[in-house]
Amino acid sequence: MTTMHSDSSLAKRLKITHPIIQGPFGGGLSSVDLVAAVSNSGGLGSYGAHIFNGTEIKELCVRIRTKTDRPFAINLWVSNEDPELSKFTEPQFIAQRNHYGEVYQRFGLEPPEWGDQHPANFDEQMEGVLEAAPAVFSFVFGISSPDILKACRERGILTIAAATTIAEAVAVEEAGVDMVLATGAEAGGHRPSFLRPSEDSLVGTFALLPAVRDNVRIPVIAAGGIADHRGVAAAQQLGADGVQIGTAFLACAESGTTSAHRESLLDNIDGLTTLSRAVTGRFARFLPNELSTNAPTKGASPLPFPAQSWLTGPIKNAAAVTVDPEFSSLYAGQVVPLVKHPKVDVLMQELIRGWN
Ligand SMILES: Cc1cc2nc3c(=O)[nH]c(=O)nc-3n(C[C@H](O)[C@H](O)[C@H](O)COP(=O)(O)O)c2cc1C
Incomplete structure (x- = not known):
């Protein structure tokens, strides 16, 4: 050194x-x-x-x-x-949660309850x-x-x-x-x-x-x-x-981070990333997958931060354990092919x- x-x-x-x-x-x-x-x-x-x-x-x-x-x-x-969180209601939370119903089932998860997180x-x-x-x-x-x-x-x-x-x-x-x-x-x-x-x-x-x-x-x-x-x-x-x-x-x-996430950064050759609000509600850069491209909601707008992460948090945690690349949150910058x-x-x- x-x-x-x-x-x-x-x-x-x-x-x-x-x-x-x-x-x-x-x-x-x-x-x-x-x-x-x-x-x-x-x-x-x-x-x-x-x-x-x-x-x-x-x-x-x-x-x-x-x-x-x-x-x-x-x-x-x-x-x-986000400022919009103060006007945000339980029915909006439940409507968005319903989009993730199949994903919660896939990972054997109980859907998160309204009011559990702050x-x-x-x-x-x-x-x-x-x-x-x-x-x-x-x-x-x-x-x-x-x-x-x-x-x-x-x-x-x-x-x-x-x-x-x-x-x-x-x-x-x-x-x-x-x-x-x-x-x-x-x-x-x-x-x-x-x-x-x-x-x-x-x-x-x-x-x-x-x-x-x-x-x-x-x-x-x-x-x-x-x-x-x-x-x-x-x-x-x-x-x-x-x-x-x-x-x-x-x-x-x-x-x-997980070894799977680290490997996806070290092995990346195409350098393609996506900017998306789908994981937390705020705009962030990821490797593209089902979670980050908002696939489960079929285009419904993500909730204000951090409510969107209350819905996706259990999914990304479960996906990290089962090493499921489509539902992990794979944060990455455009520089990824140089890593x-x-x-x-x-x-x-x-x-x-x-x-x-
Ligand atoms: C997974 C991840 C989480 C990050 N979280 C934060 C954070 O909580 N606060 C912050 O100031 N920057 C955060 N950043 C930004 C980094 O600290 C750093 O400024 C950025 O990654 C630099 O760009 P690069 O990825 O092209 O090297 C995060 C970046 C990544 C990749």
Whole structure:
């Protein structure tokens, strides 16, 4: 493992060796081992904690600290429910649930009941983050309140917010967030747009990154479509102060996903993905299958987030156990044919080689 410091003010500010961030994965796909492996390799590991409560976040940080004494990031979703959820009714839930009747039967599942699940509470989660005080708090789907940003500054927690457009990046800077993540439409996982619908905010990394660089003064981290040294070098050339990589780290053995999902990323040669609301209700990028192309509902609109995930959650969990590729949630970015390395240390060496 190289111990040479990259000449990057971002790395110095984050107190890491290389300006390479492992993107957080929500929905249970992050792992303590992944975060620790990346941070111990000189990058910044991140844990996507948006399904945890404040106490679980504090316990999580204790577990991470048993495996690394290096900086790491905790990531939350500022908005945990779509505005339409407040007007959403039980008959609408049941009508949509009926579309999945055969799928529940296929997996021997009891259909989920209305009222059993509730959106996460961001303010309560945030208390856990502030108490645990990770080196970095990163967030998506909006901008944390001035009070929260002030509390982070007082505790020495650096903040990173995601932007999918120039206007979002400018809003992030104006709010006083420390760094902005320019995340192009190639990226795996959810499109975290917050000023306009994500369908109208699909700018690719090659266009978004230099435009964000030209419009803000805070450090810019590039995400979306980076999986090897060439992508890292290109991002640096386009003005990035650092890079965030998701899909390539998801394919590593240390990640929290299933071996079937990892293999589907490592074996992919066609690079075809789909953007869809069918799995959670929010727009996200997946490998196409029955679940992500909304096949069971025959075109009915997905429910607002997170209600759609209350219906699909038991299905994707059961499909993960039975290794059913059609009903698993196979998140992936467009970079998937370039994903080659099944271990963090080898992937980190590949990425580090791209940063000059
Ligand atoms: C399975 C999956 C889950 C993700 N969950 C989150 C999340 O909860 N919060 C977040 O900020 N980004 C999330 N992301 C985005 C990644 O952290 C990262 O920014 C993105 O994957 C970079 O693009 P790439 O996939 O082309 O490397 C997720 C990505 C994937 C693939």
